[in-house]
Amino acid sequence: MKKLLLLISIVFLMSFPIPATNYFVAPDGNDTTGTGTIDAPYATVMKANQYVLPGDTVFLRGGIYKMTDAQINRYYSIWAYMNYMDKSGTSSKYICYCAYRNEQPIIDMSAVKPVGYRIIVFYVKGSYLHFKGLQIIGTQVTITTHTQSECFRNEGGNYNIYEQCSMHDGMAIGFYLTRGMHNLVLNCDAYNNWDNVSEDKKGGNVDGFGCHPVSSGSVGNIFRGCRAWFNSDDGYDCINAYAPVVFDHCWAFYNGYSTSFESLGDGNGFKAGGYGQAPVVSNLPNPIPSHTVEFCLAYRNKANGIYANHHVQTGDHFYNNTSYHNGINYNMLSQKITISPITGDDTTLDCPGFSHVLHNNLSFRYGTQTEVVNMGTCVNTYNSFSPNSGVTVTTDDFLSVDASSLTAPRQADGSLPDINFLKLKEGSDLIDKGMDLGFPYNGTTPDLGAFESDYSTTAVPKIISQKSLFFPNPVLDMLNFRSEMKQVQVYSMTGELILTAKNTNQMNVSNLQEGIYLMQYAQLDAKDGTIKFVKTK
Template identity: 50%
Template sequence: MSKHYLITILLLFSAFSLSSKTYFIAIDGDDSNSGTKTSPFATLKKAHSIASAGDSVLIRGGTYKITEGQIMRYSDNGLWAYVFDMHKSGSGESNRIYYGGYGSERPIFDLSEVKPEGNRVIVFYVSGSFLHFENFEVVGTQVTIIGHTQSECFRNEGGNHNIYENLAMHDGMAIGFYLVNGADNLVVNCDAYNNYDYLSDGGVGGNVDGFGGHPKNQESTGNVFRACRAWYNSDDGFDLINAHAAYTIENCWAFYNGYQPGTFERAGNGAGFKSGGYGMSEFPDPPEKIPMHVVRNCLAYYNLNQGFYSNHHLGGIRWENNTGYQNPSNFNMLNRKSVDEAVNVPGYEHILKNNVSHDFRRTGHISNVNKGLCEISNNSFLPNEIPVTDNDFISLDPSELTRSRKSDGSLPDIGFLKPRPKSTLSTARMGYTFKTKYEVP
């Protein structure tokens, strides 16, 4: 490379860097301000209207009481209210649009007063790509429809290469995160908890999952839930039903799902990781190629019904280094016989490696599995049962699961269900705490 060419590249990069802007939002701001730190905007709607690729929108701490007047758009069919319609895109991995809490400050978007009559509410409707959302909370998201419905805190609808990091969606009536379309999106270090729809469908709460991955086309690949926690969501912790492309769930925890928050009063389905399936109707709508989802290095504790559940899937799922404890069934591999036959059969084509089951409440360590049609090795339950006792773990105190995250948003260090050094489980490298390098499909 010539010296002249190198100088030209550096000058272009310098000019590009200088073109990026930073805007601020604060609870005492005003949308007529200039958007600087000392003259911040008041609303995300205003900051979004002028942000472009490479820009950052920094949100000062405090609680932002969102009003219906801030709803940015309604869907063409009049059903959905998109509170924040995030349709703008960055232009690449290093030129994203960033929306995040300022420094160590942790802003909260309170949606408790947003109750548009007859509308499903989506707080962040994301159709843009190369976006990064980080370090804030969404609380109080509402449901206003009495019949069958759902609201969502985040919905990825067509956006690609987005990052959702260190976010919390809690104490509302909505699903925490919901992906419909889009590829290579990462949801990392996020929490969804205490979410319960007590209004629609008779108040069962059966449409409120912590995290939902439901890509509608086979091109929506590379999506990942990583190091996320889901607890006290009135339906499932993580749900991949009707997914047309493979999803990866890794290093995640699911506990107390299927209950009304703070109680053990039953609500919805209550699987920790509902990891596939297309329902049991006569005419399901699966893709031509059934995806093999990956669930690895995860923990499922005391969910209402299942720990790890294949949910009538039409093919296999890869289950690696997971630990189930005190679920009615820690591992349930139930499959549907075929597209044409709505019949439950023992699970086939699953890959089960290095998994641990300790204590169960009803059905067993593992249920509904056809051992001859699966690839099974080095689990505590199959192919040969390995006795697991309380003494194999550093701690069995579940209160550790809700400890605060570290300052960088990563999961807390806990001893709960972590194998003791030199224990049989540790030596065999089993369970969700075993660290290894995984290749993302």
């Protein structure tokens, strides 16, 4: 009888969820005597990481964390990992590593210089992790030959969120992904990063954000609301990507330059794909993915603002972007697969763009610059530079052409600053000149460029299209929301509630049967509604 009562007690206790635990880390913490409480914090993330479980949060208190070589968690091959993040949360219980309230934790890597190693500040193998509000500065390079260091490296983690993180004033790439699917990089900044140690000291590997998935299964990776400036190579780069990448509402400016505008690395704003100048055809992914650059701003990057980068065969998608004062605003250079006249083998050959799709893009000429090159046979309609567009782009189209506000502080929720730079002025002939691509817009049709105005050529006062609350539609596995949803409920067409999610940017619908579903949503700004989506297999 006693054994039965004990078993019943155990089952009863197991029916209650284990409460999540908060751990605290602080610059004046102690990994030996600390207990991880707010009054007795640990000194390092890795100490707290020994104890975390799904649903737990590690809060980093504000201040400067002066890291040392002694705190490197592990060495492997050519890499030195300061933080090795291999624990995972679950889809309903993320593990969070976040700034405490409005404090600013700054991880200072300037004294970490392991000779002969590539430095990675956060090496992320775990899934369902959320990093928010962290600053990483001073990440070093010690190798003088070909190399790179990285602030964040996503190496196999899935469904991770990197939010409101800043990686700056160092020698490293801000964020770098090679493996993992459905990761979201949200409202992050990478700036003032220049490797002046290795090779020619021009920093030719230091991008703000790099996404280079090495397998076709690493799908669903999105960069949204990010900024990249004064990185010695490119702002955003997805060369050698075996899976599609999305850049959405991101800004790139001053890349390829030092802060004094000394010429450094490549200097592209958005480098969308490609596999180098002479890839081995048999090594190319099958199928070759198509990348998307949408609602993005490219300004005064040394080379190209928006660049297809020799992308092979398959076209990329460029929607509602604005490009101004770059070396070239839009460069659609492609590669086609052909037969080598010398060897008779398959090879690639650079050629004017083909298969790329460009709609609703805006190019503003600076002086005598070349605005658009290698357009070839791309789908080029409803752009300011499309044949017979009927529009002329001048300074008078914009509320402001003063770029000084691009580095303004972000809004309270972490979103991009609300500035007037290159936003359309009332009466501009660029208003209502786009085509309906399923994104929200005012008036009769969308405007050209990255910033939809509040004006219209008619008296239509409100948004008339809400189809872009999420994508893709139809969907195979993951619905991505363009802004955080307070609550989402998915119903069958017979009214049966099937899925529910709260406070999320994504929803996994991979287990749904093929068919049509209704989704009720409530946004954080209190807007709500119901919309259909199609689940495919």
